[in-house]
Amino acid sequence: MSISDMITTRITFVLEDNRFAAWQLNELKQLAGYFHSLFVLYNITRGKQANLNEPLGVLSLGSCRHDVCQIAIEGLDSELACMVLTEYLRDHSSLLSTSHKQNYQAQQLFTHHGSFKLPFSYQWRYVRKAHYPDKNEALATLAQLASSQNEHAIHQQLADREAISSTAIPGGIAIPHVVSEFVQQPTFIIQSLESPLDWNSSQEDVLFIVALLLPKTLKKEYIIAATRLTRWLINQKTHRFVKDADREETIKGILLHVMAHIDP
Numbered sequence: 001m002s003i004s005d006m007i008t009t010r011i012t013f014v015l016e017d018n019r020f021a022a023w024q025l026n027e028l029k030q031l032a033g034y035f036h037s038l039f040v041l042y043n044i045t046r047g048k049q050a051n052l053n054e055p056l057g058v059l060s061l062g063s064c065r066h067d068v069c070q071i072a073i074e075g076l077d078s079e080l081a082c083m084v085l086t087e088y089l090r091d092h093s094s095l096l097s098t099s100h101k102q103n104y105q106a107q108q109l110f111t112h113h114g115s116f117k118l119p120f121s122y123q124w125r126y127v128r129k130a131h132y133p134d135k136n137e138a139l140a141t142l143a144q145l146a147s148s149q150n151e152h153a154i155h156q157q158l159a160d161r162e163a164i165s166s167t168a169i170p171g172g173i174a175i176p177h178v179v180s181e182f183v184q185q186p187t188f189i190i191q192s193l194e195s196p197l198d199w200n201s202s203q204e205d206v207l208f209i210v211a212l213l214l215p216k217t218l219k220k221e222y223i224i225a226a227t228r229l230t231r232w233l234i235n236q237k238t239h240r241f242v243k244d245a246d247r248e249e250t251i252k253g254i255l256l257h258v259m260a261h262i263d264p
Contacts, residue, residue: 009082009099012044012070012250013089014115019063024092025055031085037075039085044068044241044254045262066115068096068257070241097250106249116256119221123187126248130209131194135162138197142176142211145189150182154213157182166201171236173243174199177212177226186222187213190242190251208243210255225259232258 032039032052039052045067050057052071063069071089073081079100086098094113097103110116125145132138136159143155157178161167168174189211196205210233214222233239242251 006074006076007078008072008074009078010070010072010245010250011082011086011089011098012068012096012253014094014096014109014113015063015065015067015069016093018065020058022055022059025058028085028088029053029055031088032081034084035073035075035077035081037073037078037081039081040072040074042070042072042241044070044238045257047238066113068115068254069093096253097245097247099246102247103249106253110252110256116253116260118225118256118260120219120225121185123183123185124252125187125189126252127189127191128248129194130191132197135197135199138191138209139176142189142191142209146180146187146211146213147182154178154180154182158211162200166199166203168199168201168203168206169234170203171239171243172196172204172207173233173239174206174209175212175230175233176209177214177230179214179216179218181216183213183215185215186225187211188255189213190255210242228262229255229259232262 029052040049041052041058042049043061043063046061046063048061050061052058071085082098082100086095089095094109095103096106096109132141139158140155143151143158146154157180158176161178162176167176191209193207196207199206212226214226242254245251
């Protein structure tokens, strides 16, 4: 296996202590030392990163209780390393997701944990590996997912918004968004695409869609959450955490956390 064939696995979790304790960092460093892989710890909440085998660097991240973090493991034995570190983190944090196994308990975190709690009810839709012949078909599907009873009207609203200016942003992401009388609560529709889609913009083709549909009666909480999300997605250094994710619970957890807590 060549270097180009190396696998990257990821573990996403929530800190439940005020910070990483020195003994925890030493144990993580020792575990990482058993493998021929590179371990990078990202504090998604703080927007910082450090190599896991450098405890002082990890301490400098300023991690706090309820921060959302991710360990990315790249190497020939990253899958085995992911399994081992997952079991360690399961005992010392709240596990959100791991590359090697779906976390069926994630929904409980989204419902009850403060790191993911939004101050309003919402609808969430997720489609993996969607395929569309063109942008208009993608917008039509978004409208149908938002409200099958009002899909034609919502489709027209989305198309009218795109006619003003494309919602594609750098990095292969589109953020179609409208304020609509046809949705009763904020609706988030996330889609990863099977192949790049021409979004009729000057940006590169789209591979990831984050659609936001807000009710006509806007509340301050809706606006704050939507602003946090769009600004975070525009930052190419951070949006890769959801664009490169291969599990719904990873994407949902990170996006909910962004909307609930992360200011630009």
